[in-house]
Amino acid sequence: MIFLISPENDTHNEINILHQLFEVGLTHFHFRKPNKSIDEHREYLDQVNKKYHQFIVIHNFHELAKEYNLKGIHLEERIWRGHGEALENYVNGFKSKEFSVSSSYHEPEDLEAQTIDFDYFILSPVFGAISKSDMKGRGFDVRHIPKFITGMGGINAQTTPDAIKLGFKGVGALGGVWNSDHPIESFKALQEAFTTTKK
Structure with missing residues (x-):
């Protein structure tokens, strides 16, 4: 499994590039734009062809997952921690409606302890x-x-085999694709590295 996180700030030709990425097999696009309002999130989603909404995981304004019939929601560490004892009910509320729910960690011990x-x-x-x-x-x-x-952080075609050897079942990229002069080719190279190493 490969996921791609959106650049924090909009980049040139971003929606067009995103459409091309979906065309070559992107199935998990993590839509993370922390500086955008809910209406700006809607404006962004409105530019994405509806047939690709099923591949989008939203980080903020989770209610938009239902409004746009997205793939699911993501809870960054400060968000899932902030829910406290209400976290399980919050997660189950989305999972019961067939949305995917993922979460972020910076310490493996916290991840391992998560119930x-x-x-x-x-x-x-x-x-x-x-x-x-x-x-x-x-x-x-x-x-x-x-x-x-x-795994995320420093992921590209060159580092993906090492990530898999460390036990990661999937990898996520941001700069490894968006900072590239040729983002589509960089993503395809990442796919190739992942598929080849997983065999």
């Missing part, structure tokens, strides 16, 4: 982040954790 049955977990940073030069990779080894864990 909520998320569809997948994102652990970062695995390697030095491409989009954040000051973020050092930690090379997490998750082979001992029996959960569907995906």
